[in-house]
Amino acid sequence: MLPESTNGTSGGGLAVPMAWLCAEFTADDLLRASCLVPPGSLEYRAGRQTLALTIHLCEGADASSGTRTTGRLDEWMARTAYDRPWPRWVRERLAARVHAGEESPDLAMAHETWRQLRATQVRAADLGGLPSATTGLPVDESAQVWLPAWKLGLPLGHLALHLY
Secondary structure, three states: OOOOOOOOOHHHOOOOOHHHHHHHHHHHHHHHHHOOOOOOOHHHHHHHHHHHHHHHHHHHHHHHHOOOOHHHHHHHHHHHOOOOOHHHHHHHHHHHHHHOOOOOHHHHHHHHHHHHHHHOEEEEEOHHHOOOOOOOOOOOOOOEEEEEHHHHHHHHHHHHHHHO
């Protein structure tokens, strides 16, 4: 049986998105270590995909090196911070790679992940309506709303990075 796509790589062999797989492995490792949500849950998947997309777009070709430095963790934390325009940054990074003529299985995986994160709706506590810090009131977890998976995955990924 012949592979579906060789994309002109590996001497005619199957194209493997190694940089993407390394970013996804790193994201998985960070989320498992944080023990924030059970692996296999929808929340876990949203966090892993969001974090993997962040790692991949920050590092590009360097993502397959397998090394994590404090500087990279700091950059990932800065990108996933609450006050950052993460969706716009993702769109700009993906568009820049397409404009540069990059064609790779890694970029295809990043595009598909971004599409899934936007298309998948999850029901979660309304964190957008948080009471002010001065009131000291807890979040009402019964007030749930539907939101794109990335909106749940982003704070989850940020917290996992913070706990690492």
